Amino acid sequence: MKVKYYTGNSLAEAITKAKQEHGSDIILLDSREIKNTLDGSKIVQVSISVDEDNGKVKAWNPPAVKKNQKALKPSEVETKEDFNSVISNILSRKPKTLEQEKKILEELAELKEQINKLQQSAVNDPLPLPPVYEQILSALQEKGFNKKMAESLIKRVYQLTPKGPKASKGEIIFALKKELREKMRFFDISALKAADRQKVIMMVGPTGAGKTTMTMKLAAHPQIFAQREVAIISTDPYGPSEALKAFSRMSGVTVIEKKRHDELGALMRQLKDYDVVIVDVAGNSPFAPQFVKKMEEYVKIVKPHEIFVVASLNMDLEDLLEAASLYMLLKPTGVILTKIDESRRIGKFFTLMEELELPVVAFGDGKRIFIDIALPEEGYIFEKVFEGLA
Ligand SMILES: Nc1nc2c(ncn2[C@@H]2O[C@H](COP(=O)(O)OP(=O)(O)O)[C@@H](O)[C@H]2O)c(=O)[nH]1
Ligand SMILES: [Mg+2]
Known part of the structure; x- marks a missing residue:
């Protein structure tokens, strides 16, 4: 099969031209608007698939797999405008895209791990906390929060509150409530x-x-x-x-x-x-x-x-x-x-x-x-x- 191109001032006109030459059973592969280089006006180009033998278009069936058929080299794929080669071209590109996707996913996983590590170290590293944070931290422990939970809560708040070390007691409590809210589960x-x-x-x-x-x-x-x-x-x-x-x-x-x-x-x-x-x-x-x-x-x-x-x-x-x-x-x-x-x-x-x-x-x-x-x-x-x- 061959790919043929027809142009017209409209999609209908381009298709009509194609039909005049190849009958009404043409298979439309693609249509696009292109610029007429002569006067700059827009024209429509359609591509159709055509039977090589008699120029008439037949309904397209998936290409039969032939034994010992040689795989087309990418260079051949680029140049031949054969319909089968268009398909092979897509197929030959696919693994490349997959490779790229895989690489992106790997990079994302690595990034995620680094963020996790950073968060961990932020929670584990002893921070010199401003006095207002220290005060709330010891109040939490007096209220029965275990040391580990109280410290990790306060450190998270310290890192996440926009004002950081300059946050007021009210602002720290506001941020703490947000953290605590996440830990609560209520029965309906x-x-x-x-x-x-x-x-x-x-x-x-x-x-x-x-x-x-x-x-x-x-x-x-x-x-x-x-x-x-x-x-x-x-x-x-x-x-x-x-x-x-x-x-x-x-x-x-x-x-x-x-x-x-x-x-x-x-x-x-x-x-x-x-x-x-x-x-x-x-x-x-x-x-x-x-x-x-x-x-x-x-x-x-x-x-x-x-x-x-x-x-x-x-x-x-x-x-x-x-x-x-x-x-x-x-x-x-x-x-x-x-x-x-x-x-x-x-x-x-x-x-x-x-x-x-x-x-x-x-x-x-x-x-x-x-x-x-x-x-x-x-x-x-x-x-x-x-x-x-x-
Ligand atoms: N202060 C207080 N006492 C409670 C509370 N709930 C139960 N009690 C008391 O605890 C004791 C044992 O309660 P009970 O319901 O008999 O426990 P059960 O053995 O689990 O059935 C009773 O004297 C209750 O009045 C509560 O929320 N506060
Ligand atoms: Mg009882």
């Missing part, structure tokens, strides 16, 4: 609250963490389950606590006691018409033998949609992490942090966020069921982190 309770189908929630956590208290708080909160029909299953071996019984009388929330393990399945079926069933799993030492196995049995029977780990923030961070990590084996979907009112070290919250990678569902901020609960909100956390500092 609204979907759970508005669900059409029954939702089963299992509360797990060490003894005394505040599971029963938080179960009641969730059931009573106007923005959580106060408008839904809620049933609570208490699995406490000593029966539902006085507080839970009183709550049931006051709020009308059904509280059912699970006496034997084998009746749990039947209880779940009995409660199938409730919007929400919260199973308050009795505290158990996570270090007791068979702990995980026992917990898994509950999961199998209850089939919860959500498993919330309850942990009290007045615990030592190491204990908190150790206990919580065992509950992680149950693949919980959220964490509830209680006794915020009993801890001055809210910074632990950020370490937990980093280590557990679980969204926070709610905070317990005191013993009063109808009052002392806080929904996860950055304002609430920031107030605790920066109170007395700004």
Whole structure:
């Protein structure tokens, strides 16, 4: 096949000329506007593919692969205007482009590595920090941020705030909030609250963490389950606590006691018409033998949609992490942090966020069921982190 060119004052005219010579089945390869060198006017040039034998154009089929066909050299490809060679030309160029792309990608990867190294060294290198930064750094540590996190936060802020060493306390806090915001993850309770189908929630956590208290708080909160029909299953071996019984009388929330393990399945079926069933799993030492196995049995029977780990923030961070990590084996979907009112070290919250990678569902901020609960909100956390500092 051959490539032929026709020109005209318009695309239609150029195509008409081509058709006059080669019939109406021509195949248009390309069209472009070119300048007429004689008078500077614009004309249209079209290229069409033409059958070499009789000058008539045939429908184009992919070139058949011939055995032992010699590959065309690039120089031949440049000069021959044969249709097949146009294709070969494109193909022969492709690897070159790929090579270039590969090179660019390699260079990008190298650049990325260098930036990473720079960032690392910036965080690791001890910086002489201006006094206002030092002051905020020690305040963060007093608030329970571990040394490493506090230092890396302050150094990042120092490097990223446009005013650097000249930034005011307010500006540093503003930048710090931006960094902290990235570390927070909040559970979306609204979907759970508005669900059409029954939702089963299992509360797990060490003894005394505040599971029963938080179960009641969730059931009573106007923005959580106060408008839904809620049933609570208490699995406490000593029966539902006085507080839970009183709550049931006051709020009308059904509280059912699970006496034997084998009746749990039947209880779940009995409660199938409730919007929400919260199973308050009795505290158990996570270090007791068979702990995980026992917990898994509950999961199998209850089939919860959500498993919330309850942990009290007045615990030592190491204990908190150790206990919580065992509950992680149950693949919980959220964490509830209680006794915020009993801890001055809210910074632990950020370490937990980093280590557990679980969204926070709610905070317990005191013993009063109808009052002392806080929904996860950055304002609430920031107030605790920066109170007395700004
Ligand atoms: N100060 C304070 N006490 C709490 C909080 N949550 C629970 N408690 C108290 O901690 C104790 C144990 O709570 P409970 O809900 O029975 O824990 P459970 O064993 O995990 O069910 C009770 O005396 C609660 O009143 C809280 O957020 N702040
Ligand atoms: Mg309890």
